[in-house]
Every structure is written in structure tokens, then in C-alpha cells.
Amino acid sequence: xxxxxxxxxxxxxxxxxxxxxxxxxxxxxxxxxxxxIIIYSYYYSTxxxxxxxxxxxxxxxxxxxxxxxxxxxxxxxxxYAETFREGDRIELQFVNTDGSIMISSFTxxxxxxxxxxxxxxxxESKRMSTWIGRRNATGERIMAASAPMIYSSGExxxxxxxxxxLVLVDKQVRLNIIAAIGVGAVVMIIVFSVNLIxxxxxxKPVSExxxxxxxxxxxxxxxxxNNSYQDEIGEMVGSINEMSLKIAQSEKIQTExxxxxxxxxRTPLTAITGWGETxxxxxxxxxxxxxxxxxxxxxxxxxxxxxxxxLEFTRIEDGxxxxxxxxxxxxxxxxxxxxxxxxxxHRDELEFDYISEMNEAPxxxxxxxxxxxxxxxxxxxxxxxxxxxxRIEVAITMAGSDFVMITIRDYGPGAPEDxxxxxxxxxxxxxxxxxxxxxxxxxxxxxxxKFHGGRMELSNAEGGGFLVTIYLPMSSEVDVDAADVNxx
Numbered sequence: 029x030x031x032x033x034x035x036x037x038x039x040x041x042x043x044x045x046x047x048x049x050x051x052x053x054x055x056x057x058x059x060x061x062x063x064x065i066i067i068y069s070y071y072y073s074t075x076x077x078x079x080x081x082x083x084x085x086x087x088x089x090x091x092x093x094x095x096x097x098x099x100x101x102x103x104x105x106x107x108y109a110e111t112f113r114e115g116d117r118i119e120l121q122f123v124n125t126d127g128s129i130m131i132s133s134f135t136x137x138x139x140x141x142x143x144x145x146x147x148x149x150x151x152e153s154k155r156m157s158t159w160i161g162r163r164n165a166t167g168e169r170i171m172a173a174s175a176p177m178i179y180s181s182g183e184x185x186x187x188x189x190x191x192x193x194l195v196l197v198d199k200q201v202r203l204n205i206i207a208a209i210g211v212g213a214v215v216m217i218i219v220f221s222v223n224l225i226x227x228x229x230x231x232k233p234v235s236e237x238x239x240x241x242x243x244x245x246x247x248x249x250x251x252x253x254n255n256s257y258q259d260e261i262g263e264m265v266g267s268i269n270e271m272s273l274k275i276a277q278s279e280k281i282q283t284e285x286x287x288x289x290x291x292x293x294r295t296p297l298t299a300i301t302g303w304g305e306t307x308x309x310x311x312x313x314x315x316x317x318x319x320x321x322x323x324x325x326x327x328x329x330x331x332x333x334x335x336x337x338x339l340e341f342t343r344i345e346d347g348x349x350x351x352x353x354x355x356x357x358x359x360x361x362x363x364x365x366x367x368x369x370x371x372x373x374h375r376d377e378l379e380f381d382y383i384s385e386m387n388e389a390p391x392x393x394x395x396x397x398x399x400x401x402x403x404x405x406x407x408x409x410x411x412x413x414x415x416x417x418x419r420i421e422v423a424i425t426m427a428g429s430d431f432v433m434i435t436i437r438d439y440g441p442g443a444p445e446d447x448x449x450x451x452x453x454x455x456x457x458x459x460x461x462x463x464x465x466x467x468x469x470x471x472x473x474x475x476x477x478k479f480h481g482g483r484m485e486l487s488n489a490e491g492g493g494f495l496v497t498i499y500l501p502m503s504s505e506v507d508v509d510a511a512d513v514n515x516x
Contacts, residue, residue: 079173121189150174169194351395359389365403385425414438442488
């Protein structure tokens with residue numbers, strides 16, 4: 029459940045980034061680029077059109093005064109340049125066919141040579157041509173419109189060239205583009221702010237729901253999420269609250285049923301075990317009957333153990349579980365459990381290795397009976413599920429300065445990696461398990477370790493087999509969840 033809501037919150041953030049920010053950002057960038065192209069095209073087209081119109085009108089007017097000789101052409105051009113009234117904005121040039129500037133309204137330019145494409149094209153094609161570039165003398169950007177001057181014979185006498193600076197035009201284009209970028213930035217800020225407010229209004233309640241759903245998933249059934257929402261989130265919260273209550277009711281009914289059945293089974297099992305032990309030693313029964321009674325005793329004891337586990341678990345579930353904490357030698361308790369279990373291992377022909385890496389076992393706070401229950405339960409699991417490995421290893425050592433670490437390893441097939449999150453859940457025995465039992469042994473063990481302030485980890489051992497690692501704090505003040513107690 030917690031994974032679902034965490035994924036939902038993450039998906040919401042990514043969807044917002046994709047749809048609300050990236051798409052709008054792309055649209056704004058595209059709009060700014062399009063606007064910039066339009067502005068650039070508009071301003072330069074206007075200037076080009078103006079220059080071409082002036083050049084065309086001037087050449088048509090000037091053609092009436094161009095004589096048949098170069099002298100007539102020169103004199104006419106000189107007089108026309110002297111009467112030119114737009115010298116503050118536009119430069120008028122008369123260029124010879126060899127590219128030299130014969131006359132210019134900007135007298136410093138006169139006598140220089142220009143080899144720009146507009147002049148060459150106008151002379152060769154006898155058509156008007158425009159060009160944008162930089163003036164060699166000053167480096168400023170200019171636009172030039174060149175119109176050919178043609179004698180009545182059809183021969184090109186020269187080129188009338190209008191030149192204007194693009195400094196102001198470039199500045200105006202830049203200002204417009206900067207303004208467009210500014211407007212785009214404002215739009216992005218507005219879109220980002222609006223969407224941030226919207227996403228927060230969704231993500232915040234989802235995060236709260238995630239925390240509460242995590243608690244429900246961890247077993248806090250029945251808790252309710254504060255529902256102050258009137259939209260779809262409110263409906264989802266209502267569904268989760270209803271689900272939490274139903275799970276709590278189901279868990280309560282299940283626990284009460286298990287407790288009731290366990291108590292009901294306890295009395296007949298005690299009678300069966302008692303009479304079985306009496307009969308098995310009777311001298312009046314033959315060996316075959318005694319073997320049958322021995323089987324009855326074995327199965328009755330197995331059922332009694334299951335009943336005890338179920339009762340233990342119901343005590344944990346309904347809060348009646350208690351510990352008698354005292355300062356204990358945990359290594360001694362572990363060794364006592366090993367001694368108790370060793371005979372069973374020998375009977376099943378399993379090798380048992382015990383390693384203690386502590387010179388002097390420290391005293392830790394704990395309930396000796398409950399910890400021995402944990403050790404015996406884990407030994408029993410290692411025997412059942414690792415029987416084919418014919419070996420069990422138990423080790424005790426210090427994990428840092430604040431923890432005692434106990435490891436119990438078998439050499440069986442281990443457990444599937446995808447089941448580690450659920451293998452410790454009550455009534456789950458593993459998909460590959462063929463062993464009989466209640467499936468709550470690990471759940472009970474973990475709860476007992478948690479009550480001691482410790483932690484129990486499950487994993488597959490390197491080289492094969494199943495590994496259980498227990499961390500027990502040296503002091504009740506140590507927080508095992510907040511500490512790093514893993515040892516390489």
C-alpha cells in the first residue's frame with residue numbers, strides 16, 4: 029500500500045514537470061523565437077523595402093538626365109548628390125563599374141573601392157540588388173541597395189547605391205526580443221507558481237496519506253486518516269479509513285478465534301500427552317502398540333507447540349505480552365539453548381558449529397526465557413528448512429560497541445529473494461516450503477526481539493543457505509533502528 033501512494037506522489041511530480049513546466053516552457057521558447065523572427069523580418073524588410081523604393085524612384089528619375097557620355101553621367105550624378113537631403117540617415121553613392129566610389133554624400137568614402145555582392149550583382153544582372161554586412165572602415169552593420177544606371181544604349185554606366193546604418197535597427201530588434209524574453213519569463217514564473225500551488229495542494233495530502241498508509245501496512249490497523257478533503261482525495265481517504273477499520277475488525281475476529289481455539293485445544297492435548305506418556309511406559313503393551321503411542325505423543329507435542337505459538341501470538345496482538353527484564357549473560361543463554369537442542373540435531377545427523385568471538389560476555393537487559401524461546405524457535409526453523417544441508421552454524425560477537433550480534437545459518441536452499449518482505453509475516457511459510465507448522469514462528473521471534481529494543485534481519489547466506497541475524501542492544505537507551513550495526 030505504501031508503495032502505491034509513494035509511486036502516486038512521485039508520478040504526480042513527474043507528470044507536472046512534463047505537462048505543466050516542460051510543455052509550457054517549450055511553448056514559450058517557441059513563441060519567443062517566432063516573435064524574434066517576425067520582428068527581425070519586419071524591421072529589416074521595412075528598411076530594405078524603403079531603400080529599394082528610394083533607389084528605384086531615384087534611378088527612374090535620374091535616367092532622364094543621364095547623357096550618352098561618361099562626362100554627362102558624372103556631372104548629373106554630382107549635381108544630384110549635392111541636392112540629396114537625407115544625408116543624416118542615408119548615404120548616397122555613385123559607384124563605377126570597376127567598384128570604385130565615384131561620388132558620395134559622405135565625402136570621406138569618395139575614392140574608395142567597394143566589392144560587396146550587391147554592386148557586382150547590380151552590374152552583372154542590370155537589376156537592383158540588396159546586401160547586409162559590415163562597413164570595412166567602421167565595422168558597423170549596414171544595409172545597401174544598389175540600382176544599375178543604364179545608358180540609353182543599354183550599357184551600364186554605373187551603380188546608384190543607397191547605404192544606411194543598422195545600428196538603431198539592431199538596437200530596436202534587440203529591445204523587442206529582450207522584451208519578449210521578459211514576457212516569456214513572467215509567463216513561466218506565473219505558470220510555475222500556479223502549478224506549484226496546485227501540485228502542493230495534491231502532493232501534501234498524498235504525502236500525509238502515504239505516512240498513514242505505511243503505518244496501516246505495518247500493522248496499525250484501525251487508525252484513521254483525518255479527512256478534511258471534499259474532492260477525489262477525500263473519497264480515497266474515506267476508502268482507506270473504511271479499509272483500515274474492516275482490517276482491524278477482521279484482525280480482531282481472527283485473533284479472538286485463534287485464542288479461543290487454542291485454549292479449547294490446550295485441554296485435550298494436555299490429556300492426550302499425559303495419558304500417552306503414561307501408556308508408553310506400560311509393561312502390559314506390546315512394542316507395536318508402544319510405537320503407535322509414541323507417534324501419538326510426538327504429534328500431540330507438535331500440536332501443543334503450535335498451540336503455544338498461537339497463544340503467544342495472540343498475547344502479542346492484543347497487548348498482553350510481557351517481558352521480565354533483567355541483566356543476563358546472553359552468551360550463556362544461547363549456549364543453554366544449544367545444549368537443549370543438540371540432542372535433536374544429533375538424532376537428525378546434522379553437524380552443529382558454534383563460534384563465540386567474545387572473550388568475556390557482557391551483561392545485557394533481557395528476558396532469558398523469551399530469548400531462549402527465540403533461539404530454540406530459530407534452531408528448529410534451521411533444522412526444518414536446512415535439513416538437506418546437514419549443517420547449522422551459530423555465532424555470537426560484538427557489533428560495534430553497543431550491540432551483541434547473533435547469527436544462525438543453515439545450508440539449505442534459502443528463500444526466494446522476492447519473499448523476504450513477507451516471509452516474516454504471520455501464517456506465511458514460504459512458497460517452496462513443504463514443512464508443517466503454523467507459520468508464525470518468525471513473526472513471534474521478531475516481536476520478542478523488537479520488545480528487547482533489537483532487530484532481526486533475514487537474508488540468504490553467501491554460498492547458500494538461510495541466515496538470521498539478531499542485534500541486541502547493550503543498553504535499553506540504545507536505539508537499534510537509528511544506529512548502523514551492520515558489520516562487513
